[in-house]
Amino acid sequence: MRTSIATVSLSGSLTEKLTAASRAGFDGVEIFENDLLASPLTPEEIRRRCADLGLTVDLYQPMRDIEAVPAEEFARNLRRARHKFELMRRLGADTVLVCSSVHPLAVDDDALAGYHLRQLADLAQDFGVRVAYEALAWGRHVSTYDHAWRIVEAADHPALGTCLDSFHILSRGSDPKGIEDIPGEKIFFLQLADAPLLAMDVLQWSRHYRCFPGQGGFDVADLVRRVLHTGYDGPLSLEVFNDVFRQAEAGPTAVDAHRSLLVLQEAVGVATPPVPVVPTGVAFAELVTPDAEPVSALLGALGFTRTARHRSKPVDLWQQGEARVLVNTAGAARRDGTGLAAIGLESPDPAAAARRAEALLAPVLPRRRALEDAALDAVAAPDGTELFFCASPGDSASIGQGDAPVRPEPPDWRADFADVGHEAGTPGVTRIDHLALVQPWHHFDEATLFHRSVLGLHAQESVDVADPYGLMRSRAVTNADGSVRIALSVGAAPTDDTVHAQHIALATDDVVAAARRFRAAGGRLLPIAANYYDDLAARYEFADGELDTYRELGILYDRDAHGEFRHCYTVTVGRVFFELVQRDGYRGYGAPNAPVRLAAQHAGRPVR
Structure with a gap:
């Protein structure tokens, strides 16, 4: 499926956000109005920038406090909308998000709300724009997705549909089962966010604590399955308000965001990345240090013995029982002294584990190695720790047995080390x-x-x-x-x-x-x-x-x-x-x- 992300989910200028979204692999973006207003680029320049980056502008948002307001207020709203629809035409966006009203003068009148939304859709249609009406969880009179849909259904306009937002639905504890009663063609847009399960004001919860699917406590996958069951064929789009994300570097955040959608698509059965290969043990922990003496003294006191030395690198293997620690003095430039730089994970299929990692945007790290060194695949965790996929002990004996396809025997990392003549003592x-x-x-x-x-x-x-x-x-x-x-x-x-x-x-x-x-x-x-x-x-x-x-x-x-x-x-x-x-x-x-x-x-x- 196509993927999209709201620019409000990332930090930086609009140009930086667009670049990060493109590099992370997104197909499109939602342009948040504040990002456009603060940008020195014209709408035409933003449109061209998106095209150059391979991005579509999937949504312009938000348009607020439109419906069920006094007549003079609604007249001002239509004037504002006309300007925004003209801007959207210049921007190349064909769908606008309209949030349910929180205006203090808004009245509880579904018929009036539908009438206003129909008039707005009439105007939008003249500009080639569709209106996606969304129920805010804190809306003054419309706060649930089923209520918003009833108004849209009654208004009965081809340019008017609904926008479903997982946070607004799940934060209120609404049952997403009713989504399946909405025709897929009337779901104009789907916005996704997860969140930790907190007991707090829903507005503050929404504005500060949303996160990407799979990082919180909501069952976002179940909601998406129900939306897809309707026949919805639009993008999966992320709209995440999070104080941390908006201060962090945009590039890594965008990669994390796209990874969350890849995992979500796997969960709902619309994507099939390589299956997870769960590690079966810890092969080693690697310490990088500018000075091996304090580390060696500490390991020796703990009962470890230096049993081997790497054949081509300044790396020692210390062992006690099945606990193995590598001490690497090649990182002498470390500013903060000794650090845990890498972990070896025993895997029943290291190559498949690496393919899984690469498919989920954790590219295999380049490594300098001698020709005789084991060709181990490694990926970087978010904190920079290198994770090596190592063959589980005894795995090579079963390779190619039975009807399973024959694959090359995985390399043994321990073959890179030469015995230094010190046997490990009785382990404590x-x-x-x-x-x-x-x-x-x-x-x-x-x-x-x-x-x-x-x-x-x-x-x-x-x-x-x-x-x-x-x-x-x-x-x-x-x-x-x-x-x-x-x-x-x-x-x-x-x-x-x-x-x-x-x-x-x-x-x-x-x-x-x-x-x-x-x-x-x-x-x-x-x-x-x-x-x-x-x-x-x-x-x-x-x-x-x-x-x-x-x-x-x-x-x-x-x-x-x-x-x-x-x-x-x-x-x-x-x-x-x-x-x-x-x-x-x-x-x-x-x-x-x-x-x-x-x-x-x-x-x-x-x-x-």
Whole structure:
């Protein structure tokens, strides 16, 4: 299907918005009146600019407070409309959005509303324009889509139809089933937006918190299915009012927007991108650092051993159990010191995973590699983290068996590393439990959609965590068995980049023993305030001496319906710290303890 986006959904000048929409792959745009009024370009120049970019002008909007008003007011409205229809002819737009009236003098009279809309449609028809009437969720007398349709149906004019807007319909809790009773040819336009489920004034909700489909809590796909069932053949268009999007760079926002429509089309069965290939495990986490010594000391204290060196790059492989960390000193120019730059994801079909990513606008990253290096595909997550698709252990043995088509054996990334003669010792750490990635403040919703759609991971409920200087949002994405867990978070403020570092959580069967070994090896654990343990004593009963041990080592504790969770943290090196976690049936991430951890990190100074 054709895709479109309202210019109000993006930041920047009108020219910047049009360029971003075109580069992201949209077919058309809705021109928001304020964007046109502020543009130095004439309507003819905007029309030519759109044509050069391969964009159609699908809608001009909005026209407000038209219907069911006093006669003198309506006469002024027709005069205004005549000017706008002439402008639309110059612009090359053939459909105008008319919102249900919020005028203080508007009356509750459907017959009058229909009469006024019919007169408006008569005038519009003279200019080759169609009128799409939309019910605002906060309209003075018309606030539901079925009410707006009844007025349009009664007015019975070929140039008058309705515009359906998913936010206005779903925010009011209206049943979209009735959409199927509207003839498809009378649905002149479809606008789409999602939103988080909030209890607040619907106008403020609409103006500030809309998001792209798949990023909120509305069932946008069900609504679209019902619209398509009517025979509607117009574009799927995004109209999203969001404070963050309107401050973020237009290009990435437009890509995220178009990705949301690709995923939506897949959900409703009108597009068939490559199917998701859900990762089955974490192959490695890669740290880039200008100075390997502090990282090596930290990994050594945690029980890791440097087991291999890349054959052509300054990259070391550190391993303990099934947990593997790469230390890359090629990024010596990193301004902020050590950082988590890449994640290797084990995949049953790396090539198919890469095709899925590319189809959903996450292009495969170019890589410099020697001829003998494994040809691994990598894509960039919204925060810049590189995601490598690696063959799952043992997958090559099944390639070409049975009736399945034979495909080339996927490369093994570990073949790029030469053994340095150090065997990994008895592991205290068994594997990487999860990875925590702090997102730039304007990429949080985009990151959730990316990991869900591109990687096929399941998104858990969003959690708000109290930080000493604000509120931090966090949302985990995971595969079915929990072998891949990624916690996405965003800091308390756009400029807060000092404490909210990325971190790697390491699974252990005995966190107390692991913490003691780490400390005995010279490692520094994050100290936790004594008040925290006083509160634990009030909330839970522990065995004799157990709480004293936790207090001594800085171990935090939590329970859920499934079991217990014990965890502790190292100090931060550059932009990274490690967490030791012991899960005994527990399914969460220790969110109740996050404010305590954040306060402790604010109180300390990261080691550079």
